[in-house]
């Protein structure tokens with residue numbers, strides 16, 4: 054193997070067999086799932102790249118920690134350990150565990166947002182924006198314009214556009230901006246990082262106006278890796294040092310432990326401000342539990358503490374990001390349109406370019422994800438118009454420029470050989486792309502519709518040329 058892609062820095066102690074299915078079976082499963090890959094069962098998937106959230110393989114050390122769970126209702130030893138680790142590695146004064154990232158987002162949004170406020174962010178994340186809007190705020194996108202273009206290759210495509218932030222402050226006033234939410238890295242832009250220089254500038258501007266900076270730290274270790282790789286001053290710093298400096302440019306964070314903390318469940322909210330912490334302690338008991346467990350078992354907190362310690366190991370993160378690159382390099386070599394540069398947790402197919410003949414109202418990314426599953430058993434996720442949802446005021450679809458299918462790489466789970474299978478499946482589909490037909494939505498839930506929406510293939514009216522290729526038949530006849 055090419056040494057550009059380091060071999061796994063772990064060996065395999067436990068294995069889990071995965072499902073092998075036929076195309077015929079998958080056609081049936083897909084129909085039952087309303088052509089929404091979220092509604093498939095995992096037993097129906099061969100290689101499951103739906104998400105890297107909670108799908109991590111924990112280490113033997115973390116599993117050993119699970120046996121040391123101290124399930125005390127209050128003041129568990131594992132909470133004390135987690136608190137120590139978060140203080141040491143992230144540098145925040147206070148931590149409140151939550152059941153997962155959105156639990157922390159709920160608390161932060163409720164505590165800080167008043168109706169009519171604005172919350173600027175470097176592109177939205179689904180649950181993050183939903184909680185902001187639920188509390189009466191309007192999300193304002195302040196990411197650099199280039200982030201909305203899948204083909205512009207920039208080292209820090211997740212950066213905040215400082216001018217956009219300044220303009221918003223000038224327009225609405227600092228009083229109506231409770232905090233700026235900076236995601237490191239930016240999931241929906243394709244896992245794009247934010248530079249240390251940019252974080253420093255955002256913090257400086259916000260400090261001048263008395264506005265807090267809250268990170269969505271979900272993928273902060275991946276961001277630290279990119280800083281080490283791409284920002285000259287940090288080439289010789291450790292991931293751990295970079296991470297701590299990054300966090301120093303914020304006043305707190307929300308965290309989904311299911312990503313960079315290497316656990317299957319958990320999250321937390323951090324802050325330095327004593328008063329905010331006090332108020333968060335009062336609120337958390339309503340939604341999650343005591344401030345010393347926040348909806349988690351003691352064993353889960355222990356696994357998360359150990360996961361944080363492992364996550365800053367250079368060999369771990371180098372391998373992870375190399376896996377993304379390995380897959381991406383094969384797709385690029387085959388001429389398949391993907392988001393560039395490749396981010397930290399996934400490869401994103403550009404469904405607009407992949408399926409140029411399908412208009413956005415017919416959900417090209419949803420269609421592509423469905424067909425990828427049908428042909429190969431590889432499960433991916435739509436990140437386009439379905440995920441973007443509707444504008445609350447006008448009822449119109451948000452129409453994101455990026456219409457993507459996310460091939461998300463779980464941490465420490467699959468090998469390079471699995472990724473070869475995924476690459477081949479994408480290449481086969483690309484060959485037959487002109488035969489794919491779009492979808493219509495037949496059930497639309499009110500919130501976060503992408504999770505449970507149902508679709509049907511659009512039935513084409515007498516088309517000019519019937520498909521001669523049996524391999525990729527229209528979905529409803531499959």
Ligand SMILES: *Cc1c(COP(=O)(O)O)cnc(C)c1O
Pocket residue numbers: 106153154155156178180181236240269271272308309310311312319320
């Ligand atoms: C996953 C994720 C969240 C939400 O976290 P959950 O643990 O799924 O609730 C928030 N922000 C980003 C960037 C995420 O990737």
